[in-house]
Amino acid sequence: MAKVTVRLYGVLRVDTHLAKEEIEASKLDDIFALLNRKVDAIYEENVKEKPSLEHPEKLSFKDAIVYINGDRCSKKNKALKDGDDIWLLSPASGG
């Protein structure tokens, strides 16, 4: 297992309120699963108080645009190493 930093941006962050997570994982896929579990737990906690709350994760983590240490990565089974800095982004446009 590697200790990595995961930073979330865009809709992923605004929807989940997760900005930066320190995670232990061996592959990129593991991170997606861990984040999904985390979001589910937060949702389950909050939905008790606010039943109309929608599940935030419309754009699933596995569909995020991923950068590892500044380089784009689209291999879900990419092996991770200690200290990796992982950015998860949602697609964007504007003007």
Added chain:
Amino acid sequence: MSVLKGYMGKVLKIDLSTRTHELFPWTDEDRRRTIGGKIMAADILFQHIHPGMKAFDEDNWIVVTTGPLTGSGCPNTSRFNISTISPLTNIITSSNCGGNFGLSLKRAGFDALIISGRASSPVSVHITEDEVSFEDAAPLWGKLISETQEMLPDDTDKLVIGPAGEHKVLYSCVFSGERTSGRGGVGAVFGDKNLKAVTVKGSKAVQIAYPDKLIPFNKKWTKTLKTHPLTGRQLPKLGTAGLVAPMHAHGILATKNFSAGRFEKFESVSGEELAENHLVASSACTTCVIRCARSVRVDNKVVKGPELETLGLLGANILNDNMELVLKWNYELDELGMDSISTAGSLAFAMELNEKGMWDNGLKFGKTDNISETFRKIAFREGIGDELANGTKRMSEKFGGKDFAIHAKGMELAAYEPRRAVGQGLGYATANRGGCHLNAGYMVVVEGLGLDVDSLTPHGKAALTIMFQNLMEAISACGSCLFTSYAVFPAFLIEKPNSLITKAILKVFPYVGPVVNLLNKFTKAVKLNVPLIQHTYALNYVCDFKATLGTALTVGSHGYNMERMANIILGQKAGADVLPKRLTEVAQDPNDPRTKVPLEKLKKDYYRGRGWKDGIPKYKTLKRFGVALYPDYYEAIVKEAMSNG
């Protein structure tokens, strides 16, 4: 006289010199040829301009146009356009705006407004369905944007300028409410004409050809926009500011006067920071279902928040990581009436000149305590502000530094650093109004931000740039917000960037160039509509236009060629489609020679695709796309353009 539905059928022309007004002839044939908006404006200016005409000539016209969808009930169609000869670039500028002025102009019974002449003293013009009146604007002169608007009647929609326009800052703006007709110095042309404000009000309705079809269509279109990952999620939740993080990640966030594409402290001036710690509410133009605008608090007032361009160029590009300052500066620029892109671009260039010892001006990267005062000096043309007010190109002519003077045709570039998005670089260089990201075709949306097409390859980029430029030209002419064009990209490709299907499609995307070139050339042969492009359906339901995708491409190409030819008439030389050497000769990553814009290769493909030579449309190209010019006149102006070109 028949008038297509969707149009009001009248174009108002006012003469400030004589304080008179008349109707300007405009027929259904003209409407079909141009649709409206910026193409209509370019057509009107094209008929009027002559070689040697300048922005501050009394006979330069300001043309304010709407589109047939403006006021039709279609989503995101409150846009209007202002075109004129730009004092910044000396060529045509077209500046699109989202305020309510266009809607009200149509309600007053006019599709467009032409402003000619020059008032002998400050004046405001007031337009209703029944009359046009001229009032002394001395009490308004010198007032800030918000003060000016507050002093005008509440029940009108307005165009106003601030102190920067009055002092003819070459990139001063015109405001309508809190929205801005920002680029190219339209405000300075108002100022030169002593025109402080225009108000309009009316109550007429736009006639619709097929209301029974339009209503369900609009519901469907609205649903598409509200569910698309770009127009329905990213833009409403983060606004255009949401681009800062992906631009940093992709290495295209203009940093330190475009010397780099990543800013270490980008998080402090990102859309996420704006959303989490500064956002009061999202807001929208009338009829907009996307709601990309941000409201923030500055000095306990709720004001318009910054767009991506302002955040990027007053953040990373001058090495500022203080969001509070960006919000304050954005507000100050709005009040003074200046384009934040050109102001910030000029500022960054001046900082680099100072850093290199070429101009001792007191401005330094990362130094923020003198920026507000510098804005004021620019607006009032005091001290160093008088130089900055002339923009990057003119400063480079005076102080040197042309290689890192970041502009195209005199207009400062937007916040996208193009060395890792080379199609966007081609767009910047070839855009008719200068360094504009949208007029460029906005290739960056497929080069890493929305879709992940190889952003360093030149393959296919020229053909796609031409198609995007033409399509956006036509969409803008309809009166639609250009952001609606992002929904033409299938949601699946955006939502599933890592799927094998998406990867396969994006892999072949650069190689569709030859097919796209055929579509670009034989536009009239495209006899079908494509469900992803809703605007042609809307034209048919509103106007009975019988439009197809081919119509949009034809009219778009007509507009692009006509604007280009107008620029040539105004003195643009062959070889004007260039970028500073920093972007074309210096690799962003010294270890990767592909990280620069291969402009000559891209331009070769682009000119071939456009039917241009050295940036000048061939006569047969003009004929193909309905741009009428006498052969002798064409030969004469081309000869002039080739001289010293």
